[in-house]
Amino acid sequence: MTKIFLRKKIGLRIANGHPWIFANEIEKIDGNVNPGDIVEVYTGDQKFVGKGYINPKSQITVRLLTRDKDETIDESFFFRKIKNAWDYRQKIGYTENCRLVFGEADFLPALIIDKFNDYFVIQTLAYGIEVWKEAIVKALNNIFKPKGIYERNDVPVRELEGLEQKKGFLSEPFDTNIIINENGLRFYVDIENGQKTGYFLDQQDNRRAIEHIVKGADVLGVFTYTGTFEIYAAHYGAKSVVGLDISERAVAEATKNAELNGLSDICSFQAVNAFDVLKLWGSEKRQFDVVMLDPPAFTKSRENIQKAIAGYKEINLRGMKLVKPGGFLVTSSCTNLVSPELFIETIYLAAKDAKRKLRQVTFKAQASDHPIIWGIENTNYLKFLIVQVL
Ligand code: SAH
Numbered sequence: 001m002t003k004i005f006l007r008k009k010i011g012l013r014i015a016n017g018h019p020w021i022f023a024n025e026i027e028k029i030d031g032n033v034n035p036g037d038i039v040e041v042y043t044g045d046q047k048f049v050g051k052g053y054i055n056p057k058s059q060i061t062v063r064l065l066t067r068d069k070d071e072t073i074d075e076s077f078f079f080r081k082i083k084n085a086w087d088y089r090q091k092i093g094y095t096e097n098c099r100l101v102f103g104e105a106d107f108l109p110a111l112i113i114d115k116f117n118d119y120f121v122i123q124t125l126a127y128g129i130e131v132w133k134e135a136i137v138k139a140l141n142n143i144f145k146p147k148g149i150y151e152r153n154d155v156p157v158r159e160l161e162g163l164e165q166k167k168g169f170l171s172e173p174f175d176t177n178i179i180i181n182e183n184g185l186r187f188y189v190d191i192e193n194g195q196k197t198g199y200f201l202d203q204q205d206n207r208r209a210i211e212h213i214v215k216g217a218d219v220l221g222v223f224t225y226t227g228t229f230e231i232y233a234a235h236y237g238a239k240s241v242v243g244l245d246i247s248e249r250a251v252a253e254a255t256k257n258a259e260l261n262g263l264s265d266i267c268s269f270q271a272v273n274a275f276d277v278l279k280l281w282g283s284e285k286r287q288f289d290v291v292m293l294d295p296p297a298f299t300k301s302r303e304n305i306q307k308a309i310a311g312y313k314e315i316n317l318r319g320m321k322l323v324k325p326g327g328f329l330v331t332s333s334c335t336n337l338v339s340p341e342l343f344i345e346t347i348y349l350a351a352k353d354a355k356r357k358l359r360q361v362t363f364k365a366q367a368s369d370h371p372i373i374w375g376i377e378n379t380n381y382l383k384f385l386i387v388q389v390l
Contacts, residue, residue: 001040002031004054004062008044014064016375019052019109021062035162036131038065038073052109053128057162063109063126078132079139081108086143089369097180098369099201105371105379111136114197116180116189118147121197122170125153127161137170148174150191152198167192179260183208185235186260187226188253195225195250203294203332205367206384207232210292213328213361213386214238217289220322222274222315227254227267229292229330234258234266238290243269244277278318289327291319297335305337309346312338317350323389328361336381340365343383351389361386 005028006014006021014021027044033054041049041062051073052064065073085106089098100120101113110126113136120140124130137149149171158165176192182204189199207229215237221230224243231254233241245251251271258267270277274295295315299308316331323329333343344363351358365372366382373379 001051002029002033002037002054004029004039004041005046006041006043006049010043010049013375014049017373018376019050019064019104019107020060021052021064023059023061026061035127037128040069053126053131055127055161058126058160060126063128065107065109075135075138078108078135079142081106082113082136082139083143085113088371092368094369097182097199097201097204099367100369102370102379104376105373112197113140114199114201115144116178116191116199118144119174119178119191120144120146120149121191122149122151123153123155123197124151125155125157125161127163130161130163133170141171146171148172148176148191150176152191152196182228183232185231187228187231187257188260189226190253193249194253200225200228202334202366202370202382203228203384204369206332206364209362209364209384209386210290210330211236213330214290217327218287219290219292220244220288220319221292221294222278222319223294223296224254224269225250225294227257227269229294230254230267230269231257231261231263233290233292234263235261238266241267243267244272244274245269246273247271274315275318278315278322282318282321286322287324287327288322289324290330291323291327292330293319294332294334297333297337299335299337302337308335308338309342312343312346313350313353316347317354320350320354320356320389323356325390327389328386329358329389330384330386332385333383334381336378338383340380340383343385347385347387357390359388359390361388 007027035055039054050064050067096117100115110129112123114121154167191198214233219233219238219241221243224245230241230243248271251269254269258264298311364384
């Protein structure tokens with residue numbers, strides 16, 4: 001097996017358990033390598049670090065799969081890892097829908113598997129995991145006997161690995177418009193054409209957190225996508241709910257989901273640009289009891305972080321202005337590039353500009369089926385905050 005030797009000062013990051021090895025951390029490669037090969041990694045002074053897959057084309061040259069020298073990376077390795085991931089999800093209370101594998105947090109770097117009851121959606125986001133796709137599908141078939149498996153590899157990040165973007169069936173074809181149950185509500189999930197893997201499971205625990213504050217309330221939900229938070233609000237007893245999204249498609253899905261749950265008389269959705277509408281409604285002095293914001297990442301790269309923060313600040317400032325004194329703001333950020341501290345700071349600055357005082361009700365991360373591994377920063381990505389706006 002090809003051996004990789006790290007530079008003398010092996011990063012503490014790797015020693016402390018981070019699975020990524022960057023090109024500039026490698027001193028020497030002993031042997032030939034092809035993208036996807038399994039290699040052994042050693043420190044400069046010959047101490048075994050782990051085994052992982054290599055892609056010389058990628059900035060993240062090696063991603064470690066194991067720290068155990070005796071563990072073989074084969075089909076049964078992937079079966080064991082996926083089985084472990086499922087055991088863990090069940091242990092913490094997930095049965096029907098969950099992120100079954102959350103990449104690095106399940107020690108399977110660059111692999112995402114979402115479980116929508118009997119259906120599975122996979123993303124293999126690095127060369128070295130792509131080559132194990134068949135083994136992964138086989139493991140899913142063994143463990144779950146699924147009704148269908150689909151790959152949503154239509155993601156630009158694959159190109160950094162020299163992989164094409166694609167999507168399609170990894171099982172017999174099936175109707176990709178499925179219905180899931182979540183906390184007693186039902187939602188259509190469009191596995192083939194929905195955003196990401198079709199549905200945002202990462203907010204599933206947080207959606208329950210709005211239960212008490214929306215009772216009898218006039219609610220505005222911004223960045224609604226398939227209408228999840230809004231439909232929860234209606235279900236929990238809101239008086240009226242308006243949901244906004246820039247995508248006509250999302251609004252059509254949200255409308256269908258409200259119908260599916262018998263909540264169409266309470267929920268309505270509009271396809272508009274949130275920045276424009278919030279500004280307009282602010283100038284009209286419209287007021288809501290609860291405003292919920294769940295914007296997209298605004299940036300995928302560190303270089304644009306300031307722009308993203310400006311976006312978060314603006315949307316929160318505008319949102320806050322629409323909250324009646326004593327009402328609530330429910331606000332999220334889904335990029336790991338904005339730390340929890342920076343997010344809080346941004347909301348605080350928005351409140352100062354809006355001349356409003358905030359009282360924190362709850363501050364959380366993503367749902368627990370997306371575990372956070374301490375020391376692997378990108379596993380801690382979602383911020384979910386509820387504040388009372390005084
Ligand atoms: N709340 C949703 C997820 C929202 S994802 C859930 O829990 O499932 C972010 C959404 O913001 C996407 O649907 C996207 O279409 C929408 N969006 C992006 N930019 C927007 C803008 N300027 N105005 C309104 N919606 C926007």
